[in-house]
Structures are given as structure tokens and as C-alpha cells.
Amino acid sequence: MHTAKKYKFKAEVKKLLDILVHSLYTSREIFLRELISNASDALDKLRFETTRGSEVVNPELPLEIRITINKEDKSITVSDTGIGMNYVEITKNLGTIAKSGTEEFLKMVADSKDATNIIGRFGIGFYSVFMVAKEVIVTSRSYRKEDQPVEWRSDGLGQYEVSVSEKELPRGTSIKVLLKEDAEEFLEKWRLESIIKKHSNFISFPIFVENEKINTVSAIWKEPKSSITKEQYEEFYKFLTHDTEPPADIIHKSIDAPIQFNALLFIPKKSDEFFWIDRDNYGLDLYVRKVLIQHKNKDLLPEYLGFVKGVVDSEDLPLNISRETLQENVIFNKIASSVTSTVLSYLAEKAKNDRQGYENFWKEHGKIFKLGYVDFGNREKYIELLRFNSSFCKDETEVISLEEYAGRMKENQKDIYYASGPNREAILSNPHIEIFKNKGIEVLCLFDPVDELVINSIGKYKDYPLKSIENADAKALENIKSDEKESEEKKEELSKDDKKHFSSLLAKMKKILGDKVEDVVESQRLVESPACLVSTSDGLTSTMEKILRMTNKEIQPSKKRLEINPNNKLIRNLLEVFKKDSNDEVIKEVTEQLYYISLLNDGELTDPHYFTSLANKYLEESSSWYIDYSNKGNNE
Numbered sequence: 042m043h044t045a046k047k048y049k050f051k052a053e054v055k056k057l058l059d060i061l062v063h064s065l066y067t068s069r070e071i072f073l074r075e076l077i078s079n080a081s082d083a084l085d086k087l088r089f090e091t092t093r094g095s096e097v098v099n100p101e102l103p104l105e106i107r108i109t110i111n112k113e114d115k116s117i118t119v120s121d122t123g124i125g126m127n128y129v130e131i132t133k134n135l136g137t138i139a140k141s142g143t144e145e146f147l148k149m150v151a152d153s154k155d156a157t158n159i160i161g162r163f164g165i166g167f168y169s170v171f172m173v174a175k176e177v178i179v180t181s182r183s184y185r186k187e188d189q190p191v192e193w194r195s196d197g198l199g200q201y202e203v204s205v206s207e208k209e210l211p212r213g214t215s216i217k218v219l220l221k222e223d224a225e226e227f228l229e230k231w232r233l234e235s236i237i238k239k240h241s242n243f244i245s246f247p248i249f250v251e252n253e254k255i256n257t258v259s260a261i262w263k264e265p266k267s268s269i270t271k272e273q274y275e276e277f278y279k280f281l282t283h284d285t286e287p288p289a290d291i292i293h294k295s296i297d298a299p300i301q302f303n304a305l306l307f308i309p310k311k312s313d314e315f316f317w318i319d320r321d322n323y324g325l326d327l328y329v330r331k332v333l334i335q336h337k338n339k340d341l342l343p344e345y346l347g348f349v350k351g352v353v354d355s356e357d358l359p360l361n362i363s364r365e366t367l368q369e370n371v372i373f374n375k376i377a378s379s380v381t382s383t384v385l386s387y388l389a390e391k392a393k394n395d396r397q398g399y400e401n402f403w404k405e406h407g408k409i410f411k412l413g414y415v416d417f418g419n420r421e422k423y424i425e426l427l428r429f430n431s432s433f434c435k436d437e438t439e440v441i442s443l444e445e446y447a448g449r450m451k452e453n454q455k456d457i458y459y460a461s462g463p464n465r466e467a468i469l470s471n472p473h474i475e476i477f478k479n480k481g482i483e484v485l486c487l488f489d490p491v492d493e494l495v496i497n498s499i500g501k502y503k504d505y506p507l508k509s510i511e512n513a514d515a516k517a518l519e520n521i522k523s524d525e526k527e528s529e530e531k532k533e534e535l536s537k538d539d540k541k542h543f544s545s546l547l548a549k550m551k552k553i554l555g556d557k558v559e560d561v562v563e564s565q566r567l568v569e570s571p572a573c574l575v576s577t578s579d580g581l582t583s584t585m586e587k588i589l590r591m592t593n594k595e596i597q598p599s600k601k602r603l604e605i606n607p608n609n610k611l612i613r614n615l616l617e618v619f620k621k622d623s624n625d626e627v628i629k630e631v632t633e634q635l636y637y638i639s640l641l642n643d644g645e646l647t648d649p650h651y652f653t654s655l656a657n658k659y660l661e662e663s664s665s666w667y668i669d670y671s672n673k674g675n676n677e
């Protein structure tokens with residue numbers, strides 16, 4: 042044996058080991074799932090090499106996983122006849138963590154009180170063996186003829202040793218786990234068997250414990266639907282995803298023409314909390330005639346359907362297809378587009394027949410699904426599957442489709458209206474929405490920032506343009522009648538004379554505000570509030586402007602029109618003041634205050650100092666008036 046060289050584990054490995062060894066106890070058994078899964082990956086890689094014609098050491102060895110128990114030295118050994126590792130590979134693979142998102146993962150585990158579920162669902166890999174091992178010895182012989190066998194050993198504390206072995210080893214990897222005293226339960230054959238049945242039953246290579254085959258090796262996705270029980274589907278799903286709950290949906294399709302493929306797909310009940318931090322971890326497993334070609338293939342489904350898990354297997358792809366050229370393969374692309382349509386059609390059926398089920402789906406996976414606004418090929422199907430909250434919904438949790446909205450549009454209504462804001466309450470108390478409420482026109486409430494990007498990208502639904510209430514055309518609204526005549530209760534009109542004064546007041550207000558606004562005009566849309574800011578017809582909505590300004594600091598806020606409600610009490614009072622003295626200081630202060638309040642309503646008030654000092658001044662004055670007034674009342 043050559044002398045062993047010592048290496049230190051990378052910092053993040055040490056952190057992971059520390060968490061695994063000290064904070065987890067209940068999920069220790071998954072170490073076996075992880076070792077078997079690595080063995081199975083190594084066998085898949087070997088099979089892949091053989092099918093593409095590479096020369097391998099010991100080609101006669103069967104592809105299998107064997108587990109042996111040694112009660113004397115209190116160890117178990119997991120061996121495979123897979124691809125193996127050479128010196129460089131073992132040093133790198135079993136000393137670092139290559140995965141993206143590891144940092145976040147470690148943080149999540151450290152922050153969580155019960156890490157069992159997180160660990161259980163996330164493949165933590167080889168290092169989990171140190172939950173049960175006081176020492177681990179890995180011997181490996183790579184499939185390449187020129188490579189020498191190697192040995193790796195560690196107690197998982199801070200360092201590991203690697204040496205070249207002079208022993209003649211067969212191809213593959215053996216992992217000897219010397220168990221800690223409190224982990225001796227894993228020396229029992231029945232215990233190992235039950236773990237394998239629970240977590241590794243669908244591994245597609247035979248697993249032997251003490252020479253007895255334990256797992257059922259079958260490609261369940263290739264079998265006829267009628268022969269598979271619900272329990273088998275659920276078991277397979279849990280095996281595939283490490284989810285502890287059964288899936289919400291199971292889609293099992295067998296297509297023969299024009300291209301043959303089988304797909305077994307699942308939609309999880311809960312959204313995957315790792316999706317955003319571990320974006321690489323989605324995709325379907327691609328098989329060709331039951332041989333795994335690629336784990337987590339990202340091209341069979343677009344990213345916005347990344348919540349779908351499962352397997353696709355085709356007879357029509359060549360076994361020696363290379364992963365790199367998959368995307369250029371015509372058959373592969375046809376399979377991919379058919380898999381995508383299968384999922385979209387399934388969702389459409391579900392939306393039609395199971396409203397509650399679809400709403401649950403939307404709550405969990407809607408956030409990811411919405412990103413599909415870039416899928417132009419499936420635009421129509423995508424649009425029908427979208428859901429939004431609306432002013433007609435009972436609360437912020439209810440959602441409706443655009444089809445429903447269109448089905449209950451009012452007579453003469455030509456547009457679909459939407460409003461955006463930080464939450465539903467803010468949207469419903471936005472002055473812009475008053476006329477819509479008054480006329481009984483439904484408004485989509487967009488409070489997820491992505492919603493407005495979606496709406497902007499789709500532009501219209503059927504023949505109806507999607508329009509922000511901020512940009513709604515007052516004339517178009519005039520043509521839409523209110524539900525009840527009484528709600529349009531006529532406010533006392535301004536006299537002819539007052540109308541003239543009102544026009545002059547507006548001109549004065551424009552002069553006061555100067556360049557801050559494009560114009561000051563009488564409002565046709567306000568019912569209660571005194572004033573609001575309006576973009577000029579097709580300008581951007583304030584939310585879109587904010588999004589754009591976040592990405593490009595150069596963009597200046599666009600100038601808006603200030604609309605004044607002549608029926609509002611404050612405006613009427615202001616008109617009285619104006620009639621007495623058109624240069625009264627109060628007109629200037631109230632005009633400015635109205636402008637700042639409108640900015641505030643739109644979330645656009647960047648410098649609140651002037652606004653608050655004026656507001657304080659008015660509160661102070663009105664409280665003095667109030668004291669005077671109540672004193673007077675008491676005296677009388």
C-alpha cells in the first residue's frame with residue numbers, strides 16, 4: 042500500500058457534518074438510502090458508458106448492489122459494480138460539496154427546529170453516513186483500465202486520507218461503515234430490509250442483503266395503468282421525490298403514435314421550498330428502453346412546469362444518445378412538446394372539473410406557473426390556466442379565471458380592468474377604483490409583483506385588452522351603466538357661475554404645481570376622494586414604473602394629470618375660499634397637500650418631509666379650532 046495522504050474537508054463539508062452528527066437523530070436511517078442512491082447512479086453511469094461503446098474493466102460483472110453485515114467488527118458494507126472512482130475523483134468527490142444552493146440549505150437546516158423533513162427530502166448524499174459511522178472506509182476501482190484502485194478513509198471529524206491500493210479490486214465501489222455504538226441496530230438484516238423497502242424499493246438494479254434480493258426491480262411507468270394500484274403509484278412517487286406526503290395528481294400516459302413514449306408524472310401537494318434556491322434540482326428523469334439516460338432533464342418540460350416530477354421513457358430514441366445533443370434531436374423535441382401539452386391539458390381538465398382542487402394547485406404552484414408568460418407556443422392554454430384575485434372575490438384567497446371575468450363583463454364594457462398594489466386592501470381603497478365600485482365593474486387585483494408582468498406580456502384576453510384602472514379612459518367608462526340607478530345618486534351640481542370659478546381654480550392649481558403635473562382637470566372617475574393622479578392614456582402603471590426604475594435608475598417618473606373631484610366637500614370648501622380671495626395662501630397649501638396625498642396613494646411619495654410638516658400644521662390649527670369651538674359650546 043502506498044502511503045496515505047491526508048486532506049482537510051472543505052469548510053462547508055465540516056459544517057454539514059457537524060449538523061448531521063449533532064442535530065439529527067430520527068432520520069438517521071436515510072444514510073442507507075443515500076449510499077444506495079449513489080451506488081445506483083454509479084451503475085447507471087456505467088451502463089451509459091457501455092451503451093455508447095466505451096471499454097470497461099470486468100465487463101462480465103452483473104450490475105448490482107450488495108450489502109453485507111459483519112457482526113464482529115460491527116460494520117456493514119455497501120458495494121456496487123458501477124463506474125468507480127480513481128484517485129483524483131475520490132479526493133474531489135468525497136471532500137467537497139459541488140451542489141449549488143448548499144449554503145442556503147445549510148442555513149435552512151441550522152435555522153429549523155425539526156430538520157428531519159428538510160434532510161429527508163433533500164439528497165444530502167454521502168456525508169449522511171457519518172450520522173451512524175465512527176469510521177468509513179471506501180475502496181474503489183474505476184471502470185477505466187489505466188486507473189489504479191484507491192482507498193479513502195475518515196472518521197468524519199476534520200480530515201480524510203486517500204491512498205493508492207495495490208490490491209486487485211473488481212470494478213466499482215465498496216463502502217465499509219464501522220457503526221457507532223448507538224447505531225448497532227443497523228447490524229440487523231430485517232432492519233436494513235425494511236429501510237430498503239421504504240426508501241429504495243424502485244432502484245432499477247437488484248439490491249441484495251446478505252445474498253438475498255430485497256427490492257422489486259420494475260419500471261412501473263411501462264406497465265399498464267390498470268395493473269398499478271394507488272399505493273404503488275404513491276410509493277414510487279415518494280421514492281422519486283423523498284416527499285413524505287402522497288402526490289396531489291398522478292398523470293400516467295402511454296403514447297404510441299407518432300412517437301412512442303411513456304410518461305409517469307406527479308404534481309406534489311406542496312410547493313417545493315427548495316425550488317428558488319436550488320433551481321438546478323428540477324426536471325424529469327429521461328429513460329430510453331428502461332435505461333436511465335439523464336437524471337433531472339431540464340428540456341422535457343419548461344421551467345414554469347418545474348414543479349412536475351416524474352419519468353419519461355421512449356423506445357424511439359437511440360440508446361447511445363448523448364446528453365449534450367439531446368436538444369438537437371427531433372424526436373426528443375417532439376416528446377418534450379407532447380409532455381408539455383399533456384401537463385397543460387391535464388391542468389385544463391382539472392380546472393374544469395375540480396375547482397377546489399385547481400385552487401389548491403394554484404395556491405401551491407401558481408407562483409412558478411405564472412413564469413410561463415414567456416412560453417409563446419402554449420400561450421392560449423397558459424392564459425386559460427391563469428388565476429387572479431378580483432374585486433368581486435370575497436377575500437384575498439379567492440381567485441378567478443379570465444374566462445369568468447369575461448363572462449360577467451358589463452354591457453358596453455370593452456376592456457378587462459386591473460389594479461395593482463402591495464395588497465388587496467390597498468388596491469380596494471385606491472381612489473382610482475371608486476368609479477369601478479360605483480358602476481359595479483369588476484377589477485382584477487394584482488398584488489403579486491409578477492402579476493403585472495404577466496398581464497403586460499399577455500396584453501389581452503380574447504378580444505378584450507387588459508387595462509390598468511389608472512389608465513382607464515373616462516369616456517369608455519361613461520358608456521357603462523351602473524347596476525342600480527340609485528347608486529348614481531346625483532350630487533348637487535355646481536351652478537353655472539361656480540363652474541366658471543371651478544375652471545379658474547383648476548388653472549390656479551396647475552400654476553401652483555407647475556412642472557410637477559402635466560395638467561389639473563375635473564375628474565369624471567372620482568366619487569369620494571378629492572383628487573388622484575392619472576397617467577395619460579397608455580402610459581405605464583405606477584407599479585410597472587417602479588419595477589422599471591428599480592432596474593434602470595435613469596428612468597424618470599412620468600408626469601401625470603391631477604384630477605380633482607368637484608363633488609368632494611374639501612374641494613367645495615376650497616372653491617368658496619377661492620371665490621373670496623383667489624390668492625389666499627390656503628389654496629396653495631391645500632393644492633400641494635392634495636398632490637402629495639395622491640403621490641402617497643400611488644406609493645410614489647419619495648420625500649415625505651414637506652407633506653408631514655404641512656399635515657402637522659393643519660392638525661395643530663384644527664385642534665386649536667376644535668378647542669375654541671367646544672369651549673364656545675360649553676359656554677352657551
Ligand SMILES: Nc1ncnc2c1ncn2[C@@H]1O[C@H](COP(=O)(O)OP(=O)(O)OP(=O)(O)O)[C@@H](O)[C@H]1O
Nearest residue numbers: 079080083123125126134135164165166167168214
Ligand atoms: N458508489 C459510488 N460510486 C461512484 N461514485 C460515487 C459513489 N458514491 C459517491 N460517488 C461520487 O461522489 C460524489 C458525491 O456524492 P454525494 O452523495 O455527496 O453527492 P451527489 O451524489 O452528487 O448528490 P446527492 O446529494 O444527490 O446524493 C458523487 O457525485 C459521485 O461522483
